[in-house]
Amino acid sequence: MLECKNLKKIYGKKCVVNNLSFSINNGEVFALLGSNGAGKTTTIKMILGLTKKDGGEIIMHDGVKIGYSPDTPYFPPFLNGSEVLSYYADIQKIPKKESGEEIAKLLNTVGLEEDKTKIKNYSKGMLQRLAFAQALLGSPDLLILDEPTAGLDVMGRIEIIKLIGRLKEAGKTIILNSHILSDIEQVCDRGIIIGNGNLLGTWDKKEEHYGKSLQDIFIERIGGMRE
Amino acid sequence: MIIAVTALKEKIRKKVFYIVSILGILILVLFSTGTGTISINGEEITDYKLLSPILLNIINAISCVMAVVLSLNTIPDEYERKTSHLVLIREVSQRTYHAWLTAANIMASLLAELILFVSFLIFMAAKNHGGDMWKLLPAFFISAVGVILVCVMTSWLSIVLPKIVAGTLSVILVLAGVFYNLLELLNSIVGGFGGKLLKGILHIVPNLHGIQGQAGEFLVNNRVDVHLLLTGLLWIYVFVIALGLFRRKEV
Numbered sequence: 001m002l003e004c005k006n007l008k009k010i011y012g013k014k015c016v017v018n019n020l021s022f023s024i025n026n027g028e029v030f031a032l033l034g035s036n037g038a039g040k041t042t043t044i045k046m047i048l049g050l051t052k053k054d055g056g057e058i059i060m061h062d063g064v065k066i067g068y069s070p071d072t073p074y075f076p077p078f079l080n081g082s083e084v085l086s087y088y089a090d091i092q093k094i095p096k097k098e099s100g101e102e103i104a105k106l107l108n109t110v111g112l113e114e115d116k117t118k119i120k121n122y123s124k125g126m127l128q129r130l131a132f133a134q135a136l137l138g139s140p141d142l143l144i145l146d147e148p149t150a151g152l153d154v155m156g157r158i159e160i161i162k163l164i165g166r167l168k169e170a171g172k173t174i175i176l177n178s179h180i181l182s183d184i185e186q187v188c189d190r191g192i193i194i195g196n197g198n199l200l201g202t203w204d205k206k207e208e209h210y211g212k213s214l215q216d217i218f219i220e221r222i223g224g225m226r227e
Numbered sequence: 228m229i230i231a232v233t234a235l236k237e238k239i240r241k242k243v244f245y246i247v248s249i250l251g252i253l254i255l256v257l258f259s260t261g262t263g264t265i266s267i268n269g270e271e272i273t274d275y276k277l278l279s280p281i282l283l284n285i286i287n288a289i290s291c292v293m294a295v296v297l298s299l300n301t302i303p304d305e306y307e308r309k310t311s312h313l314v315l316i317r318e319v320s321q322r323t324y325h326a327w328l329t330a331a332n333i334m335a336s337l338l339a340e341l342i343l344f345v346s347f348l349i350f351m352a353a354k355n356h357g358g359d360m361w362k363l364l365p366a367f368f369i370s371a372v373g374v375i376l377v378c379v380m381t382s383w384l385s386i387v388l389p390k391i392v393a394g395t396l397s398v399i400l401v402l403a404g405v406f407y408n409l410l411e412l413l414n415s416i417v418g419g420f421g422g423k424l425l426k427g428i429l430h431i432v433p434n435l436h437g438i439q440g441q442a443g444e445f446l447v448n449n450r451v452d453v454h455l456l457l458t459g460l461l462w463i464y465v466f467v468i469a470l471g472l473f474r475r476k477e478v
């Protein structure tokens with residue numbers, strides 16, 4: 001589905017992504033792991049073409065539709081949830097006839113009942129849910145989710161993780177970026193650990209890892225970097 | 228289309244529009260009532276033929292400044308809040324995106340201009356010149372050439388330069404354009420290096436005074452200098468092309 005070869009990004013003099021290579025298969029849930037400032041969001045932005053890469057290659061299958069949920073979502077404060085979704089549906093050129101039904105369904109899926117609350121009165125978790133719903137518009141093949149559970153309450157987080165599981169079953173390919181390793185372990189198939197823009201290690205649910213949890217592996221890798 | 232409409236909706240919510248409306252009423256009161264008359268060389272100007280071009284000039288100048296205020300933040304804000312991300316990943320090109328946002332700037336600015344023109348309309352009615360009212364429509368479009376010019380110029384500057392620099396430069400250019408005739412006058416007096424500098428400045432500043440002054444010319448003398456209007460349209464064309472050519476690396 002997607003292959004990244006030797007990705008590189010330099011801001012000023014700082015190399016924030018350095019020779020990063022990984023590939024993602026069809027139907028996989030792939031995790032981007034790493035501490036704050038490791039370069040996860042930057043990697044995502046390069047894949048989306050939102051920032052110019054300073055090196056490397058991104059190879060994507062033709063005609064792959066992408067949905068993206070950003071880490072810090074912002075929507076026009078004077079609109080309500082369904083107006084925001086129809087705004088993006090319109091930009092995406094989804095016919096009006098189809099979008100109405102889809103929007104109602106999506107709001108329901110992410111647990112935002114269709115009401116008239118304006119965005120300016122949304123809680124952080126509600127914004128996050130709306131961002132997720134927005135990513136699902138038009139039923140994309142590849143979902144890129146940058147910390148979709150940040151700011152959600154416990155039940156909300158569990159719901160979203162379940163939803164990701166259901167999307168996986170529906171055949172979607174998903175790139176997930178999260179700091180909550182137990183969630184990752186639950187829903188992801190594979191992943192990479194990044195530190196200071198470098199690839200520090202890989203993780204595969206199918207492999208044995210000698211009984212170590214993802215957290216153990218993570219600490220081992222990150223710790224190795226700090227020394 | 229929806230991009231422009233939503234951006235416009237956001238603008239109309241801004242305080243700027245209340246300020247324009249209040250200004251409109253203020254001008255109206257100032258000119259329509261006998262209390263606020265302008266006097267030149269001790270002679271009071273109350274004659275409609277003299278008053279209306281002055282009033283129109285003031286309206287034009289305010290419209291242009293408003294156009295800067297309304298156009299300056301639209302595009303930088305989109306990038307700052309990263310609303311740009313969710314638009315640009317949806318197969319919308321930067322060019323299209325910037326075009327719609329600039330369209331929103333133009334619509335908002337024309338709306339502000341319209342509010343001021345409505346106050347002028349009331350002024351005309353009060354001065355018993357109701358028969359000339361139809362002329363206000365062409366006059367509006369003539370003034371609009373200047374307003375649109377300011378919008379596309381400011382929009383373009385707001386993409387290529389940091390916000391503060393773009394804002395300062397836009398205000399300077401607009402003020403110089405609005406007082407173009409004064410600069411020309413100054414140019415004819417000042418010699419030497421200063422004169423040369425002024426001459427250079429006059430070349431890069433759009434002659435807003437000349438362009439929009441045609442609105443008053445039309446209203447009072449039934450005359451329009453088409454050449455000046457064409458210059459205005461040419462400026463707009465140049466900035467539209469410039470808008471289309473520019474692409475941000477970082478969105």
Ligand SMILES: Nc1ncnc2c1ncn2[C@@H]1O[C@H](COP(=O)(O)OP(=O)(O)OP(=O)(O)O)[C@@H](O)[C@H]1O
Binds near residue numbers: 040
């Ligand atoms: N536009 C920018 N200009 C300069 N530096 C930037 C820019 N965007 C990101 N950076 C830097 O790049 C590095 C990686 O940032 P990035 O947002 O990719 O981290 P992250 O892994 O997503 O972290 P987090 O878990 O906190 O979200 C950081 O050091 C950050 O300061």
Ligand SMILES: [Mg+2]
Binds near residue numbers: 040041042071146
């Ligand atoms: Mg991040």
